Amino acid sequence: MADEDRQVAQDAPHDGVGHRARLRQKLAQAGGEALHDHELIEYLLALAIPRRDTKPLAKELIRTFGGIGGLMSADWAAIARVPGMGDTSVAAIKIVQATALRMLRNEVAARPVLGSWQALLDYLRADMAFLGVERVRVLHLNSRNMLIRDDHMGDGSIDQAAIYVREVIKRAIDFGSAALILVHNHPSGSPEPSRQDIDVTRQIIDAGKRLGISVHDHIIIGAQGHVSLRAKGLL
Structure with missing residues (x-):
């Protein structure tokens, strides 16, 4: 069992559903700029670990890697070493990075x-x-x-x-x-x-x-x- 799955089993119920709904509403109404860096990561991790309060983990990731840029560019093994991060959670972060880089690279390739x-x-x-x-x-x-x-x-x-x-x-x-x-x-x-x-x-x-x-x-x-x-x- 992955670390994140063990953690899910240990975590007690919390107000995560309502909190995520508020983040989702903020995102829908005001866009990503309305969310703090840790909230972006928190919501992303919530999709990978749906029954866990991901706010503390998101803040720890931001702290460990010095910001959202450092987190996204960190290698798989380094992210996985943060307690509570399993393969599913790391993959969620790396797929966002890969998507962003693909979009930016396509812009470069499209014209001189x-x-x-x-x-x-x-x-x-x-x-x-x-x-x-x-x-x-x-x-x-x-x-x-x-x-x-x-x-x-x-x-x-x-x-x-x-x-x-x-x-x-x-x-x-x-x-x-x-x-x-x-x-x-x-x-x-x-x-x-x-x-x-x-x-x-x-x-x-x-x-x-x-x-x-x-x-x-x-x-x-x-x-x-x-x-x-x-x-x-x-x-």
Whole structure:
């Protein structure tokens, strides 16, 4: 029996039905903005654990992961370690994240990336801003600047993930890319580029020029915002 199922069996009846009805009414009448972060998670968990008061668990999840963004981007195992969370509850959270990311990614793929920059930033922030490790991805574009591949190159440690120039260029050739946008996150929260970030970007630019592959930008994502190396004049 899963932890959440054991907990359900132990919990006494409470005013959960009436409370959930009030949350549902608030959602229906005023939309999601009318609910606090913990109330959004509380109602979501109530669908997965219908006979339990999920408010304390929702508040604990928000506290543990530092907010709703951190919770949604946390990996399955980390969420499951919170007492009271079983596979059904974790799946409820991860399916919401997957749905949101799919919607945002579809917005990016629907039109030229350079003409939908905010949609791209929204997608990258939702996926990477609250990760606990560095993630490197390369966005491959065709000659019309349409996204042809969102390439997850790998994850690293809490403060470093390797970007290999040869591997980036090799994959660009394999995909027939005309241009690239490099992306990685800083788990520290600050998106300010390091000397290494700038140097490896310039190495990839130089390697790509010989093959007619442009590098439009290198975007660094953090919980505190984002930095475009091109906008800062560093490319």
